[in-house]
Amino acid sequence: MPILEIFSQGEEIVTGQTVDTNAAWLSEQAVQLGFTVARHTAVGDKLGDLVGLLKEISERADCCLCTGGLGPTSDDLTADAVAEAFGLRLEFDETAYRQIQAYFSNRQRPMPETNRKQALLPQGSIRLDNDWGTAPGFALQAGRCWFAFMPGVPSEMRAMFLEHVMPQLKDRFVLAPSRLVTIKTFGIGESDIQQRLEGLKVPASVQLGFRAGIDEVQTKLLFPADYPEERISLLTADTAARLGDFVFGIDGLAGEIGNLASVVDRLMTEAGKTLAVIETASQGLLAAKCTGAAWLKSALFEPSASALGRHFGLALNENDLADAGQRLAHALREHEEAGFILVQLYEGGPDRLHDKDRSIILYNTLLTEDACRQNRHNLGGPISRKQNQAALLGLDLLRRHLQNRQI
Amino acid sequence: MPILEIFSQGEEIVTGQTVDTNAAWLSEQAVQLGFTVARHTAVGDKLGDLVGLLKEISERADCCLCTGGLGPTSDDLTADAVAEAFGLRLEFDETAYRQIQAYFSNRQRPMPETNRKQALLPQGSIRLDNDWGTAPGFALQAGRCWFAFMPGVPSEMRAMFLEHVMPQLKDRFVLAPSRLVTIKTFGIGESDIQQRLEGLKVPASVQLGFRAGIDEVQTKLLFPADYPEERISLLTADTAARLGDFVFGIDGLAGEIGNLASVVDRLMTEAGKTLAVIETASQGLLAAKCTGAAWLKSALFEPSASALGRHFGLALNENDLADAGQRLAHALREHEEAGFILVQLYEGGPDRLHDKDRSIILYNTLLTEDACRQNRHNLGGPISRKQNQAALLGLDLLRRHLQNRQI
Numbered sequence: 001m002p003i004l005e006i007f008s009q010g011e012e013i014v015t016g017q018t019v020d021t022n023a024a025w026l027s028e029q030a031v032q033l034g035f036t037v038a039r040h041t042a043v044g045d046k047l048g049d050l051v052g053l054l055k056e057i058s059e060r061a062d063c064c065l066c067t068g069g070l071g072p073t074s075d076d077l078t079a080d081a082v083a084e085a086f087g088l089r090l091e092f093d094e095t096a097y098r099q100i101q102a103y104f105s106n107r108q109r110p111m112p113e114t115n116r117k118q119a120l121l122p123q124g125s126i127r128l129d130n131d132w133g134t135a136p137g138f139a140l141q142a143g144r145c146w147f148a149f150m151p152g153v154p155s156e157m158r159a160m161f162l163e164h165v166m167p168q169l170k171d172r173f174v175l176a177p178s179r180l181v182t183i184k185t186f187g188i189g190e191s192d193i194q195q196r197l198e199g200l201k202v203p204a205s206v207q208l209g210f211r212a213g214i215d216e217v218q219t220k221l222l223f224p225a226d227y228p229e230e231r232i233s234l235l236t237a238d239t240a241a242r243l244g245d246f247v248f249g250i251d252g253l254a255g256e257i258g259n260l261a262s263v264v265d266r267l268m269t270e271a272g273k274t275l276a277v278i279e280t281a282s283q284g285l286l287a288a289k290c291t292g293a294a295w296l297k298s299a300l301f302e303p304s305a306s307a308l309g310r311h312f313g314l315a316l317n318e319n320d321l322a323d324a325g326q327r328l329a330h331a332l333r334e335h336e337e338a339g340f341i342l343v344q345l346y347e348g349g350p351d352r353l354h355d356k357d358r359s360i361i362l363y364n365t366l367l368t369e370d371a372c373r374q375n376r377h378n379l380g381g382p383i384s385r386k387q388n389q390a391a392l393l394g395l396d397l398l399r400r401h402l403q404n405r406q407i
Numbered sequence: 408m409p410i411l412e413i414f415s416q417g418e419e420i421v422t423g424q425t426v427d428t429n430a431a432w433l434s435e436q437a438v439q440l441g442f443t444v445a446r447h448t449a450v451g452d453k454l455g456d457l458v459g460l461l462k463e464i465s466e467r468a469d470c471c472l473c474t475g476g477l478g479p480t481s482d483d484l485t486a487d488a489v490a491e492a493f494g495l496r497l498e499f500d501e502t503a504y505r506q507i508q509a510y511f512s513n514r515q516r517p518m519p520e521t522n523r524k525q526a527l528l529p530q531g532s533i534r535l536d537n538d539w540g541t542a543p544g545f546a547l548q549a550g551r552c553w554f555a556f557m558p559g560v561p562s563e564m565r566a567m568f569l570e571h572v573m574p575q576l577k578d579r580f581v582l583a584p585s586r587l588v589t590i591k592t593f594g595i596g597e598s599d600i601q602q603r604l605e606g607l608k609v610p611a612s613v614q615l616g617f618r619a620g621i622d623e624v625q626t627k628l629l630f631p632a633d634y635p636e637e638r639i640s641l642l643t644a645d646t647a648a649r650l651g652d653f654v655f656g657i658d659g660l661a662g663e664i665g666n667l668a669s670v671v672d673r674l675m676t677e678a679g680k681t682l683a684v685i686e687t688a689s690q691g692l693l694a695a696k697c698t699g700a701a702w703l704k705s706a707l708f709e710p711s712a713s714a715l716g717r718h719f720g721l722a723l724n725e726n727d728l729a730d731a732g733q734r735l736a737h738a739l740r741e742h743e744e745a746g747f748i749l750v751q752l753y754e755g756g757p758d759r760l761h762d763k764d765r766s767i768i769l770y771n772t773l774l775t776e777d778a779c780r781q782n783r784h785n786l787g788g789p790i791s792r793k794q795n796q797a798a799l800l801g802l803d804l805l806r807r808h809l810q811n812r813q814i
Contacts, residue, residue: 019426
C-alpha cells in the first residue's frame with residue numbers, strides 16, 4: 001500500500017491554541033482509500049522548518065496531504081516553502097486571482113491587496129479550486145511524493161479534499177480501499193459498549209475501535225479490502241444488535257447518515273410531521289441543532305416551569321413536572337399548528353444547573369396526534385454539557401418515536 | 408528559548424480513529440512555561456519508525472514530551488524503541504512492578520502476566536509514577552534532548568505531567584515565560600485587520616500573529632519574557648485602536664475575557680439588564696450561546712416575519728423589515744418584563760437561507776428603555792454559517808450598545 005503522510009502548518013497548532021482535527025479527518029479518509037498513513041507532522045510558521053520538512057517527506061512518502069499556511073498574511077508561508085524546497089518559481093495564476101476577486105465581490109466587499117498573494121502558485125502545480133473561501137490550494141509531484149496543499153479552515157479543507165483531491169488520489173494511485181463501518185449511538189458510554197461487545201467474534205483482519213464524542217459514541221469496524229459484503233453485513237448487524245436501540249444510525253453500509261439531528265431531520269421529513277418545542281435547560285440549543293429544518297414551526301425558551309406557567313396562564317405544580325409537561329404541551333397545541341409538541345422541563349433550578357458537581361433531572365414530554373410519551377434523565381457535569389445533553393435527549397425522544405422504538 | 412517537540416505514538420492516531428488532543432494540551436503547557444514548541448509528530452506502532460524518529464529528535468530538540476505506547480500489549484513499543492535508539496538495556500524496575508500489582512489488587516482483579524512488561528524501563532531513566540493507571544512513565548536524557556514518556560490516556564497523561572514532569576522541566580531548563588496578548592474582534596476579516604495594521608511598529612522581538620475562527624478573529628502579540636509592562640500596554644493599545652470598535656475584548660492584560668457571549672454576559676450582568684429575544688435566522692442559537700445567563704428571560708424562534716406577525720396578531724409589512732422589527736419589539740415588550748428586547752428578522756426566505764451561493768439580509772432591532780437601535784448585514788455562505796453569524800451579530804449589537812459604541 002502506498003505510504004501517506006499528513007502535514008499541518010500553523011503556529012496555532014504547534015503552540016496548542018488549536019487542536020489539529022484536520023489530521024485525524026484526513027487520515028481516516030486516506031485509510032479508507034487504501035493508503036498506509038505513516039506519520040503526522042505539524043510545524044509552525046518558520047520557513048526553514050517548513051522547507052526542511054517538505055524535503056524529508058518528498059523522500060520517504062508517496063503522498064502527503066497538507067493543510068494550512070495558504071492565507072493572505074505574512075505568516076502564511078506554504079507556497080514560499082514549496083518553491084524554496086523544490087527549486088520552483090512562484091507564478092501568478094490568473095484563474096485563482098479571478099476566483100479570489102469573485103469571493104470578495106460576491107460578499108460586496110473590496111478585495112484587500114494582501115489577498116493577491118494567494119494567487120501565486122509554484123510553477124508546474126495544479127490549482128485546487130476553493131469554492132468556500134479565498135485560498136486556492138495546489139498539488140504537485142516532488143521527488144517520490146505527490147503533495148496536495150489545502151487550507152487549514154476545516155470546512156474549506158474538507159470540501160476541497162472531497163471535490164478536488166480525492167478524485168486525483170484515485171487516479172494517481174493503485175489503491176485497495178478498506179471499508180469502514182461506523183455504528184453511532186447516543187445515551188450509552190464507551191465502557192458500557194465495550195461490555196456489551198464482550199464475546200463478539202471479530203476476525204483478526206477486522207479492526208474494532210471506539211470514538212467517544214460529546215454528541216455520540218462511535219463503534220468502528222474497519223474491514224480490509226475485498227472483505228465479503230455478506231460478512232460485513234453480518235458482523236455489523238451482530239454488533240448493532242448488541243447495542244440495541246441506543247443505535248441511531250450506521251455509516252458506511254448505505255452511505256453516511258450524519259449526526260443525530262440529521263437523522264431526526266430525515267425521519268421528520270419522511271413522516272411529513274411538524275414540531276413545536278418548549279426548551280428550558282437546553283436554552284435554544286435543541287432548535288439550533290435543527291438548522292433550517294422546515295418542519296420546525298417554533299421554539300420557545302423560558303428558564304423555568306413557573307415562567308412558562310405565567311406565559312401560558314397555567315398554575316403548574318413544580319413538584320410534578322411530568323404533569324406540568326403534559327399541561328404545557330396541550331396549552332402550546334392550542335397556539336401552534338404543529339403535529340408534534342415537545343416540552344422540556346427540569347428539576348433542580350439554576351443552582352444545580354450551574355453546579356458541575358450536582359445533577360438536574362430532565363423531563364421530556366412528546367405529544368403526538370394520538371399519544372403522549374414521556375421520559376426522564378439525570379444530567380450531570382458542567383452547565384454546557386447539561387445544555388447539550390438536554391438538547392440531544394429531546395431529539396433522541398423524537399428519533400425513538402419516529403423509529404417506533406421503546407422510549 | 409529551549410526547543411521542545413511533541414511526539415505521539417499510536418496506530419489509532421495516525422489512522423485518524425483518535426484526535427490527538429494530548430499534543431495540543433502539552434503544547435499549551437510548554438509555551439506557557441517558556442519553551443518554543445517547534446514540531447508535533449505522530450507515528451504508529453512500527454519499531455523502525457519509532458527508533459528513527461527518536462534519534463532525529465535527540466539531535467534537534469532540547470526537550471521532547473512523548474505520549475502513548477506504554478501499555479501492556481505487543482504493539483506498545485516505546486520502551487523497546489528507546490532502548491534500541493539509544494543503545495540501552497531494559498531493566499526490571501521493582502517499584503514500578505509493585506505499583507502495577509497494587510493497581511490490580513486495589514481493583515480486586517488479577518494482574519495479567521502481560522502487564523509485567525510495563526515494569527521494564529530503559530537503563531538510566533527516571534521512573535514517572537502513574538497514580539491513575541497501570542503504565543508508569545519514564546524520563547531520560549539522550550543526545551541533546553531530555554525525553555519524558557507518558558501514557559496516551561489523556562487523564563493519566565495530564566496528571567503525570569502536572570505532578571511529575573512539569574517540576575522537572577522547571578528544574579532542568581532556564582525558562583523565561585513569554586507573555587501572550589490576544590485582541591479579539593468580531594465582524595472584520597483577517598485581511599482587513601492586516602490592512603488596518605499596516606504601518607504599526609512591531610519590535611522585532613515581538614511576534615504578531617492572527618487566528619481566524621468562525622466566531623472571532625484574534626490578533627496576537629507574543630512578547631518575550633521581561634518585556635516592559637508599559638510597552639506591552641502601549642503596543643496593545645495602539646493595535647486595538649487601529650481595529651476600532653470591532654474589538655470586543657483583550658486577553659492577557661488583566662486576565663481572560665472569553666468569547667463574545669461571555670463578554671455580553673458580563674456587560675449585561677454589570678448593567679443589571681434583562682433581555683427577551685425573537686430569533687429567525689439564528690434559530691435558537693443566539694439564546695443557546697448565552698448558556699445559563701440569568702438575564703435572558705425568554706427567546707422565541709419562528710421561521711419568518713409572517714409567522715411572527717400571526718403569533719402577535721400584527722399585520723406586518725414584509726417589505727419593510729426595519730418597521731416590522733420595531734413593531735414586534737414593542738409587541739413583545741407588552742408580554743415580557745425585560746429591559747431590552749432584541750428582534751432578529753431576515754430578508755430572502757428559506758430558499759436564500761439554504762443556498763450557500765446566495766445571501767440573506769439580516770435586520771436586528773434592539774429596543775431599550777429609552778432608545779431603539781437597528782442595523783442590517785449581508786450574510787452569505789452555507790446555512791450553518793448564516794445561522795451562526797446571525798446569532799453573533801445579535802450579541803454584538805448588545806455588546807456595542809452596552810459599551811456605548813457606534814452601531
